[in-house]
Every structure is written in C-alpha cells, then in structure tokens.
Amino acid sequence: MRVLNQHEKELCLYCISSLPKTNFHLIEGNPVEKMFWGRINIEKATAFYYFTKHGKIQNLLHHIKYKDMKEVAYTVGRLFGQDLKQDGIFRDVDYIIPVPLHPKKLKIRGYNQSEYFGSGLADALHVPILVNNLVRTVHSATQTNKSRFQRWTNVSDIFSLTEPELLKNKHILVVDDVITTGATIEASYVAMENLEVRFSVATIAFA
DSSP: OOOOOTTOOSSOHHHHHHSOBOOGGGSTTOHHHHHHTTTSOOSEEEEEEEOOTTSHHHHHHHHHHHSSOHHHHHHHHHHHHHHHHHTTTTTTOOEEEEOOOOHHHHHHHSSOHHHHHHHHHHHHHTOOBOSSSEEEOSOOOOOTTOOHHHHHHHHTTOEEESSGGGGTTOEEEEEEEEESSSHHHHHHHHHHGGGTOEEEEEEEEEO
C-alpha cells in the first residue's frame, strides 16, 4: 500500500504506471473487436487494461464495485479518454452510454460504476454522456460461472430505450467495466440496432 502524494488523487502515479494497458485502440482487429465479428456490427471496440484472475485489475475493479471507490472509475475513464483523444480515437462519437444496472441492483450498490467510468471518458473526450436512455428492464441473474450461450440467453432481452429517436443515425460509444463474453454489450446493441446507429465499445478491462 502506497501513500498518495499531495498532487495525486484516487490513484498514485506508481500504481498507474504499473497497470497492464492493452493499447487495443491502436490495433485494427484487436481481440475485443474480434469477439463481435459475426455477431453484431461494431465500428470500434477497445479496453483499457488486461484483466487476469487475482491480478491488479481484478483488485481494482473489486474496489470500484464493492468498496465505494466510484471516483477511481471516473479517474480511470479520464486517463483512458486522454489516451484516446491523443490518438484521435472516437473523435466523431455523438454520445457515450454506460451499460445500466437494474434499479434493484443500483439501489443496493448506490451507484453504477460504468456511469462513473463513462463520465471520465466523456470529460476527457468532450462528448455528452446519456445515463437515462438505455435502461435495464430485467434483473438478470449473475453471469459468474455461466457459459457463453448461457450468458447470452441471460441478457438477450434486458434493455430498452426511453428516447430511441435521439440515437438515430448517431455514433454511440457504449461503455462498461469489464468485458468477458460480450453478451451484455451485444444485448445493448440489440436494443438500438434498428436505429441505424454506428456502435462502438470501450471498457475498463478485457478478460
């Protein structure tokens, strides 16, 4: 455990420099994009960090989700957004949309970690964030220990839009904390695929 310096906030500079970045946003046909080939029409997909079991990012995500360290998610979003902006990625995105939690889970946790991550990205990229358009209407069971097919059937029809016309013909960047099979992201795409959107994805981590 390191003590933060005065100019450091939620994450120390040493910790930031030691986290396993993917740099997927610089690679066409990166592993996140390949995950969706043949499934949905993806414009661009990327993740900031590599997720490994018992690794630093798993620990980081655990603290973000369960230890009330939502500000860390925002900081990570800003850091990722600065990299993306420097490299000219997502410069034509119209809206950032975080994957929503079901109201029951939101009430228990008190916040949506993906919304804080998205807010950091939005501030760095100067793109508006929409937090009440994509909504989760079904409280699905946990995804842990489910197969890819089971994960898909678990979330295949759980999202809806409150203002669909707002997204028509827009470039949408959907953000989440970690991507494993991509089932949740795919389900969010299904909710808006009839609107002729350009659909991109950014997550904190890739498992």
